[in-house]
Amino acid sequence: MVKPVRQRPPRKPLTTTQAWTKVETTAYRLGAAEYLGNKDSNRISKAFLLLNHPPQSTSHRKYRLFLLRKEICGPQGLRLCAVALGHDHIRDTSNGHRDALLDKLGEMRHQPLIKNSSFRSDDTQEDGPLNGKH
Structure with a gap:
């Protein structure tokens, strides 16, 4: 007897509040960590790729x-969105929630979101533990 294929339930799109909670x-x-794990590092690398x-x-x-x-x-x-949300969550979020x-x-742009000097805040991507390259 063949077992029925179990389908993955559809993802629920994140609201702005849920996405912001994940980002925070x-x-x-990341502020407490000294380096990114492999999963986080891969998310940043894929985003830059x-x-x-x-x-x-x-x-x-999208x-x-x-x-x-x-x-x-x-x-x-x-970089923070790439780590916190990744491709799947951003893709499934509605345009309105993405914009929000x-x-x-943008309101927090001039404040350091991550209190860790290793996580660069400028636009260059150099080798470093929190910049997606090792």
């Missing part, structure tokens, strides 16, 4: 459009 939690965690190459799918296009709006939230906000999240990050 991640900022706190997608910024430098054309998207191959609609979901990648994520890339979000990442290209980094002038609103600054490069630190961009960017606006909220």
